[in-house]
Amino acid sequence: MQTFSMKYGKSMVDFSLPEKNLLDIIKNNEKDFSKSEEEVILDALNNPIGTGTLKEIVKPGEKICIVISDITRAWQKMSTYLPYVVDTLTEIGIEDKDILFIASTGSHRKHTKEEHRTLLGEKLADRFEVIDHDCWDKENLTYVGTTSFGTPVHINKMAFDCDHILLTGAIVFHLLAGWGGGKKSVLPGICSYETIMKNHALSLNPTLGEGSNPSVRSGNIINNPLYEDMLEAAKLVKPSFLFNVIMNADGKIAAAVAGDFIEAHEAGCKIVQELDGVSIKEKADVVIATAGGFPKDINLYQTVKTLINAREAVKEGGTIIILSECSEGFGNADVQEIIQDYDTMLEREKALRENFSIAKYIGYFVSEAAVNFTLILVSNIDGELVERANIKVVKTIQEALAIAYQKQGEDLKAYLMPYGANTLPQLV
Structure with a gap:
């Protein structure tokens, strides 16, 4: 037997597996991260992909909107890279009064003043205010066109009225859009609620009873209607420039891309693929995965x-087997509703289609996984709240393994995923 430790909440938990049964430990690919964060940021800004530099694009006297991510993505260290973007604009001759920061909250809540300071960092927070996008504020939304998927695109008017829109953020694998960053700063970032929900509803197959669209998944943009719809929406807005970072497992800005919001983003996606796309030769009988502890396992959402x-x-x-403390339970009432209030997947799908929300889709996705796999949470969440979706809750990994052994036999091939929220296994 071999003993392993994995992150859970703010602590580590130990468990044992027969050494012969371990296929592999799935973790990030080794890359050279010897450059400092400053070097990475400046190298990207000075060598844009598909466009000129900011100094070649922006002229003094023009109004600039910088779209930044919201507090749920504070891990991307905006306060580290945004000062370099602002310094570049200042060197061009752009005055502070002509720079507008808008937080791409999508359908998320507004921020506190303290959270704004966290996003910008102390230096910038003393110079600028942050405007939180409000997807419900029709007075500050403007219609810019409809995509080929029938999504009416209503965009933040303050952003659209600026001479230039600069998109910032981070690129990671994304459950619906294939990859985060890029066009997501526009849709869902600064769009209306109607636009967001119309787009995200494309995650389901067109016909009731067919469930999730298999093309809408992490690391895939081929025939992914949700991604294609987002891209069309962003093209209607015509962002002038993009700056996106890529983080490593240690939380360092390991790489960055800048330039054209499509070309530069595609280059960044290739870096994420090289870093977090992990090739596997076969699938396992059991997978034990952790998000990486608090705050990534703060709730089921x-x-x-x-x-x-x-x-x-x-x-x-x-x-x-997922290690997730869920100290804040479901994290969203819609997730809880879809999991807890229905007995069948068809009932859940009907409820989701009738009033689509991202949180409801997540509840549906978790329930769907529990149909296709034996899904066991090592968690503090109340097991009775998820039992209607056939999700099992235990307190230890050994308890979870005992369930797997009883159902599938004891000679089970296993993968461990200590960075489960980031690393994407890909069968080759």
Whole structure:
């Protein structure tokens, strides 16, 4: 037997597996991260992809909107890279009064003043205010066109009225859009609620009873209607420039891309693929995965990122064991409703289609996974709240393994995923 430790909440938990049964530990690919964060940021800004530099694009006297991510993505260290973007604009001759920061909250809540300071960092927070996008504020939304998927695109008017829109953010694998960053700063970032929900509803197949669209998944943009719709919407807005970072497992800005919001983003996606796309030769009988502890496992809503990746490494009908403390429970009432209030997937799908929300889709996705796999949470969440979706809750990994052994036999091949929210297993 071999003993392993994995992150859970703010602590570590130990468990044992027969050494012969371990297929691999799925973790990030080794890359050279010897450059400092400053070097990475300046190198990207000075060598844009598909466009000129900011100094070649922006002229003194023009109004600039910088779209930044919201507090749920503070891990991307905006306060580290935004000062370099602002310094560049200042060197061009752009005055502070002509720079507008808008937080791309999408359908998320507004921020506190303290959270604004966290986003900008102390230096910039003393110079600028942050405007939180409000997807419900029709007075500050403007219609810019309709996509080929029938999505009416209503955009933040303050942003659209600026001479230039600069998109900032981070690129990671994304459960719906394939990759985060890029066009997501526009849709859902600064669009209306109607636009966001119309787009995200494309995550389901067109016909009731067919469930999730298999093309809408992490790391995939081929025939992914949700991604294609987002891209069309962003093209209508015509962003002038993009700056996106890529983080490593240690939380360092390891790489960055800048320039054209499509070309530069595609280059960044390739870096993420090289870093976090992990090749596997076979699928396992059981996968044990952790998001990486607090705050990534603070609730079930956040835990879905780990589940999405873990299911790519396990055989159909196999067992997925997720370590997720869920100290704040479901994290969203819509997630809880879809999981707790229905007995069948058809009922859940009907409820989702009738009043689509991202949180409801996450509840649906988790429930769908529990149909196709044995889904076990090592968690503090109340097991009775998820039992209607056939999700099992235990206190230890050994308890979870005992369930898997009883159902599938004891000679089970296993993968471990200590960075489950980031690493995407890909069968080759």
